[in-house]
Amino acid sequence: MIFDVDNETLPREELEALQLRRLKATVERCYETVKFYREAMDELEVKPHHIQNLADVKLLPFTKKEQLRDNYPFGMFAVPTDQVVRVHASSGTTGKPTVVGYTRRDIANWGQMVARSLSAAGLRPGDRLHNAYGYGLFTGGLGLHYGAETLGLMTIPMSGGQTQKQLMLLQDFEATALCCTPSYALNIAEEAEVLGVDMKKLALKVGIFGAEPWSEEMRYELESRLHMDALDIYGLSEVMGPGVGMECLEGKKGLHIWEDHFLVECVDVDTGEPLPYGEEGEIVFTSLSKEAFPVLRYRTRDISVLEPAPCKCGRTHVRMRRISGRSDDMLIIRGVNVFPTQVEAVLMRTETLSPFYQIEVFRDGFMDSMVVNVEASPPLHAKGQEYMDKVAAKVQKDIKDFIGVSCRVKIQPTGAIERSMGKAVRVVDHRKKGH
Structure with a gap:
């Protein structure tokens, strides 16, 4: 060498x-x-x-x-x-x-x-x-x-x-x-x-x-x-x-x-x-x-x-x-520090989910709220909405237990989250946009 x-x-x-x-x-x-x-x-x-x-x-x-x-x-x-x-x-x-x-x-x-x-x-x-x-x-x-x-x-x-x-x-x-x-x-x-x-x-x-x-x-x-x-x-x-x-x-x-x-x-x-x-x-x-x-x-x-x-x-x-x-990149949600990689770790441990996700943060009145959008794997999507709702509820609980912040998990169809050709956009903070 x-x-x-x-x-x-x-x-x-x-x-x-x-x-x-x-x-x-x-x-x-x-x-x-x-x-x-x-x-x-x-x-x-x-x-x-x-x-x-x-x-x-x-x-x-x-x-x-x-x-x-x-x-x-x-x-x-x-x-x-x-x-x-x-x-x-x-x-x-x-x-x-x-x-x-x-x-x-x-x-x-x-x-x-x-x-x-x-x-x-x-x-x-x-x-x-x-x-x-x-x-x-x-x-x-x-x-x-x-x-x-x-x-x-x-x-x-x-x-x-x-x-x-x-x-x-x-x-x-x-x-x-x-x-x-x-x-x-x-x-x-x-x-x-x-x-x-x-x-x-x-x-x-x-x-x-x-x-x-x-x-x-x-x-x-x-x-x-x-x-x-x-x-x-x-x-x-x-x-x-x-x-x-x-x-x-x-x-x-x-x-x-x-x-x-x-x-x-x-x-x-x-x-x-x-x-x-x-x-x-x-x-x-x-x-x-x-x-x-x-x-x-x-x-x-x-x-x-x-x-x-x-x-x-x-x-x-x-x-x-x-x-x-x-x-x-750190989000502060209701006083809790949240990194996207922490959310990613929970999602990746859920086998029925795909690895494509995006976090949205909103201001509801005087409170912040976080929505985690993640794609279903094709087998999960095939099981129907009722089953996906149960998976979403479990992931919400896992995020709460692991990170300490409440959020809403929305399971999206395969391909719903935009693919990146380089660095992925993991967070969309609507608070910064005045929404």
Whole structure:
């Protein structure tokens, strides 16, 4: 393999020494070249020389997505634009997009991080990767593409959509790995059933799924319908793109965060205070090797837990549990915090339901109400409305017992919920629309 794997198994002391060297260099460069960071650090009366150990990262200012938007398009770049060889950007659905840049070295490092991630999934040169992530300004498609080529895989740049063609190419090109969002993988599985394609006869052995939170119950659904191992990959454009962290095939017990390139923290959502290993909070990243677009203490809004426990794969990098949700996706229903993945976990445990669902939230007078729309499997639908009403009542009780919030469950016909070609829309909050 052409990428360096030695750092994946560094003893903790050596790994932290490497992190500290890179952290000091990053902080100094941010202070010298990025006006936002210089002003934010001056306001806190923090200078680069104050960073003497890794714990001192808490002295640095947080970076939030809103601040990236305020500096649109290139205000957060740490190099002149003539050194930037590529830009990516978020969708910008809630305002101007966040724009990130990459130098030639950034692109090479990114390719190596994704190659490392694909290797952790058990892939080796000679494997074939079918990439159904969207190409373009979204980091998923090109991020996985360059990483797959770095590892030496035959790379099939299908992008999203055209699900029937996806299935045709999966059969004809004999891909051994599939990359896409978990919700789109379900679309592929559903289309295969409609077309009579036997997924067991395909060459696929592993799926690398990310870009949206998904539950352990969804893993079981994906593995049973697609007949391959389903692994989680983590990343976000503001930090790099896909490949910041990856589940290993041996463990399937959380995402290894590549700590030689990223310093990761878990902080209290409300206070921002650092939390110890094992406690749930918001994940925060400081980049350690980015040239064009370094970030200091970027608040991801992703909610998870960091665990330092050793893994059977031998990697020494800290693991991050599967993302339970995002602080900005969290619903507060009558004082109860609700994440879509919690609802998903209950639905996936109900065998007669399909994995396609959507949550609606309404304001009834002074009270909030939640409706969970979920599709019936064809066998359930065939049993008639009275039986489906009994199933809906049971699921309502299960959600109440598991999450602590009352809701209404509406079982819909097969195909009633819109299919996603990328990230699924799990929540429609009518309160935000003034309804």
